[in-house]
Amino acid sequence: xxxxxxxxxxxxxxxxxxxxxxxxxxxxxxxxxxxxxxxxxxxxxxxxxxxxxxxxxxxxxxxxxxxxxxxxxxxxxxxxxxxxxxxxxxxxxxxxxxxxxxxxxxxxxxxxxxxxx
Amino acid sequence: xxxxxxxxxxxxxxxxxxxxxxxxxxxxxxxxxxxxxxxxxxxxxxxxxxxxxxxxxxxxxxxxxxxxxxxxxxxxxxxxxxxxxxxxxxxxxxxxxxxxxxxxxxxxxxxxx
Numbered sequence: 001x002x003x004x005x006x007x008x009x010x011x012x013x014x015x016x017x018x019x020x021x022x023x024x025x026x027x028x029x030x031x032x033x034x035x036x037x038x039x040x041x042x043x044x045x046x047x048x049x050x051x052x053x054x055x056x057x058x059x060x061x062x063x064x065x066x067x068x069x070x071x072x073x074x075x076x077x078x079x080x081x082x083x084x085x086x087x088x089x090x091x092x093x094x095x096x097x098x099x100x101x102x103x104x105x106x107x108x109x110x111x112x113x114x115x116x117x
Numbered sequence: 118x119x120x121x122x123x124x125x126x127x128x129x130x131x132x133x134x135x136x137x138x139x140x141x142x143x144x145x146x147x148x149x150x151x152x153x154x155x156x157x158x159x160x161x162x163x164x165x166x167x168x169x170x171x172x173x174x175x176x177x178x179x180x181x182x183x184x185x186x187x188x189x190x191x192x193x194x195x196x197x198x199x200x201x202x203x204x205x206x207x208x209x210x211x212x213x214x215x216x217x218x219x220x221x222x223x224x225x226x227x228x229x230x
Contacts, residue, residue: 004159006159033217033218040222041222042220042221042222042223043205043207043218043220045217045218045219048215048217050215055215056212056215056217058212091159091160093160105150105162105165106150106162106207106218107162108152108159108160108161108162109159110157110158110159111158111159113157
């Protein structure tokens with residue numbers, strides 16, 4: 001596609017339910033990133049994929065959070081047993097891998113706004 | 118860990134006025150991104166700066182990277198309501214064997230017509 005696509009754009013769920021957020025990166029981008037944007041917290045890094053592998057999961061806040069990427073393309077971020085503090089905008093970004101971020105622009109999707117009631 | 122501080126946190130200007138937003142890093146900057154975000158939208162890429170002293174312009178927006186001061190500035194000339202939004206700076210860091218961006222908390226810009 002022309003840009004990074006995320007779905008759903010909005011998700012309202014009840015506390016304790018599981019949710020899945022989807023990211024479709026720009027075609028040909030091998031690097032994929034998930035961030036979380038909370039009110040007053042700014043943008044926090046969650047996880048980074050290089051192809052289908054995740055060499056850096058350091059930002060995942062708890063073991064309720066997991067992510068996978070298949071076919072070097074679509075990624076899914078799963079939050080199990082959601083809590084109210086999980087409410088935030090979840091943003092996905094992708095970039096070309098060669099040369100790294102100092103040379104390759106990181107493009108963002110519009111995000112998924114998650115509300116946990 | 119590297120931290121970015123943006124100033125001011127919010128800014129209200131009259132249409133037509135010039136303004137500057139600053140981004141100061143706790144460590145040396147090796148790559149600095151500027152993004153703009155509007156409510157309900159993702160981050161829109163504005164500019165990326167790599168070298169000390171580098172300056173880039175796009176339309177009425179100019180960004181400069183000053184490595185000696187570990188600082189970048191974003192300057193908007195003759196502001197318009199379309200410039201309103203949240204401006205975010207992001208620094209490239211290497212941590213845990215991978216590169217990622219760390220972001221400032223943003224500067225909210227309001228332009229009154």
